[in-house]
Amino acid sequence: MNEYDYTGDKTKNYFTAYLQKCIRWKRWNYLKKKEKIGRVEKPLEESLVDFNFSIDEMIELRCREEILSREHEGCYPRWNELSDQRLTEALLILREDEQRIIYQHVFEERTFKEISCLNGVKEDKVKNAYYYAIHKIRKWMGGVR
Helix, strand or coil: CCCCCCCCCHHHHHHHHHHHHHHHHHHHHHHHHHHHHHHHCCCHHHHHHHHCCCHHHHHHHHHHHHHHHHHHCCCCCCHHHCCCHHHHHHHHCCCHHHHHHHHHHHHCCCCHHHHHHHHCCCHHHHHHHHHHHHHHHHHHHCCCC
């Protein structure tokens, strides 16, 4: 019998060789992926040092971006969702028409002309109501100009 003669089950050996090759390839692929991730990613703390931001500032920035994206979609904040409690209280003491005008001008970014058309009021009256409401808010918050 020659050393090149094979007496075992050929199918079994082919399958074993196939499995070994698959395992080697999967392991190599896994290690390459880990290496790539390690090269591309940097820890969060290192990236914060690069931009001189703290984690709290990053969280605050993220919250602002979310609010802006919601406003872009047309979902504006309610009065009680504002962060400044004194400002919220000042807005709530205004008359309903003043609140509506401020909301439309500030949050919905409408012009006085658009607001006057929506509310069926003259443009000058809308302007006067808006500036008077701003004056009342400043007075309530202690910053009269």
